[in-house]
Amino acid sequence: MGPKKWVVLVGYKTVKEALVTNADVFGDRQPTALMDEVHKGHGLSWSNGETWKEMRRFALTNLRDFGMGKKACEEKISEECKHLMDILRQYNGKAVDLTEPLYYTVSNIICSLVYGSPFKYDDPQFTKMVDKMKARVHLAGSPSVAVCNMFPWTKGWIKDREKLLNIFDDLKRENLLLFRRLRETLNPHMCRGFIDAFLVRQMYLEESGGTDSPYTEDNLMSTVLALFAGGTDTTATTLRWGLLLMAKYSHIQDQVREEISSVIGSRQVQTEDRKNLPFVDAVIHEIQRFGNIAPMGINHRTTQDIVFQGHFIKKGTTVCPLLTSVLYDDAEWENPNTFYPAHFLDDQGKFRKRDAFLAFSAGRRTCPGESLARMELFIFFVSLLQHFRFTAPPWCPC
Numbered sequence: 570m571g572p573k574k575w576v577v578l579v580g581y582k583t584v585k586e587a588l589v590t591n592a593d594v595f596g597d598r599q600p601t602a603l604m605d606e607v608h609k610g611h612g613l614s615w616s617n618g619e620t621w622k623e624m625r626r627f628a629l630t631n632l633r634d635f636g637m638g639k640k641a642c643e644e645k646i647s648e649e650c651k652h653l654m655d656i657l658r659q660y661n662g663k664a665v666d667l668t669e670p671l672y673y674t675v676s677n678i679i680c681s682l683v684y685g686s687p688f689k690y691d692d693p694q695f696t697k698m699v700d701k702m703k704a705r706v707h708l709a710g711s712p713s714v715a716v717c718n719m720f721p722w723t724k725g726w727i728k729d730r731e732k733l734l735n736i737f738d739d740l741k742r743e744n745l746l747l748f749r750r751l752r753e754t755l756n757p758h759m760c761r762g763f764i765d766a767f768l769v770r771q772m773y774l775e776e777s778g779g780t781d782s783p784y785t786e787d788n789l790m791s792t793v794l795a796l797f798a799g800g801t802d803t804t805a806t807t808l809r810w811g812l813l814l815m816a817k818y819s820h821i822q823d824q825v826r827e828e829i830s831s832v833i834g835s836r837q838v839q840t841e842d843r844k845n846l847p848f849v850d851a852v853i854h855e856i857q858r859f860g861n862i863a864p865m866g867i868n869h870r871t872t873q874d875i876v877f878q879g880h881f882i883k884k885g886t887t888v889c890p891l892l893t894s895v896l897y898d899d900a901e902w903e904n905p906n907t908f909y910p911a912h913f914l915d916d917q918g919k920f921r922k923r924d925a926f927l928a929f930s931a932g933r934r935t936c937p938g939e940s941l942a943r944m945e946l947f948i949f950f951v952s953l954l955q956h957f958r959f960t961a962p963p964w965c966p967c
């Protein structure tokens with residue numbers, strides 16, 4: 570049994586085990602079999618080890634410089650949210666599928682940090698990229714691809730394989746065009762976004778004669794695609810879960826709306842309001858726990874030989890840490906299988922943090938977009954519930 574051929578699904582028994590192991594021994598990156606093929610097919614290297622650490626560090630530092638998790642970003646988020654609400658108003662109370670508008674508005678936030686400015690909503694390049702990304706995530710979550718991720722040697726039989734390869738082709742083509750446009754208009758003294766900062770660093774290293782630099786176009790492409798994918802589907806899907814749960818549990822929606830109305834009234838919500846909205850905060854956390862949108866996390870690779878829960882796992886093995894094992898652990902949660910915001914409230918109704926809340930994973934691979942995502946979820950969720958009441962359409966059985 571070769572170490573790379575098997576994928577080990579890992580359920581954690583305790584939060585401590587998850588925090589320690591995920592952070593360290595399961596700390597490297599590993600593509601799924603199909604992503605590996607996609608990368609190789611495009612001559613792209615899959616960065617892991619030191620290269621990925623450098624890319625991750627550079628992305629985090631620069632995204633923070635461009636406002637991720639800060640006031641400047643809050644304004645961008647509010648702008649996109651207003652756009653979403655304008656779309657909703659046009660429906661005038663009629664049933665609407667929010668998937669697409671949520672995808673576009675959420676995606677434009679990470680786009681403005683990465684490409685340096687938001688896209689216009691009718692820009693065909695933007696809509697094409699978002700649609701392709703949505704299709705990619707949909708395919709990546711299909712049962713056949715999930716089976717292939719666990720049994721990589723079945724990849725030749727996967728009928729969606731071609732579709733995934735074509736989607737990647739399109740995303741790469743559009744991004745190469747954008748990179749070229751940004752390169753042509755680059756002002757090294759005034760970076761507009763993450764890509765500019767990357768290109769400036771690349772230029773600087775070339776001029777200083779550095780060899781073996783990780784600042785290659787390949788690594789730029791992989792990082793931009795990871796940020797674009799990571800920053801779009803996750804938040805949009807979580808918000809859809811949130812609105813669905815509000816429609817299903819209307820008494821909880823009432824409590825949320827009441828708290829918003831008494832604490833902030835009709836003014837624009839700001840991140841600082843979170844501390845005065847403990848019930849809303851608890852509901853958002855519970856949406857993330859219960860929605861469990863990344864139940865199997867993403868593939869990791871072991872950095873050393875390890876005996877885990879009595880089983881030997883060799884260094885370099887692909888492991889799939891099941892975040893569900895912690896988010897639904899009945900030793901941690903009073904009602905793991907129920908939507909129960911009180912999981913995040915103490916006896917006085919104040920917000921309480923829970924160690925087992927691993928929706929963003931943990932350790933050195935933890936989600937680098939957590940601060941942005943938390944801000945997006947809060948501002949979108951509060952603004953939407955401040956202005957709208959969500960109910961299921963009459964034909965929905967929920």
Ligand code: HEM
Pocket residue numbers: 598625679795796799800801803804807862863866867868869928929930931933934935936937938939941942946
């Ligand atoms: C509700 C929103 C989000 C959730 C629940 C979420 C969750 C996650 C999870 C569980 C992982 C896997 C971590 C691991 O492998 O241990 C991850 C990785 C990642 N996320 Fe997020 N994420 C969210 C939003 C975002 C946003 C807004 C960005 C954009 C900056 C982002 C960028 C990424 C990237 C680039 C990775 C890969 C990191 C790596 O391979 O080391 N995510 N996210």
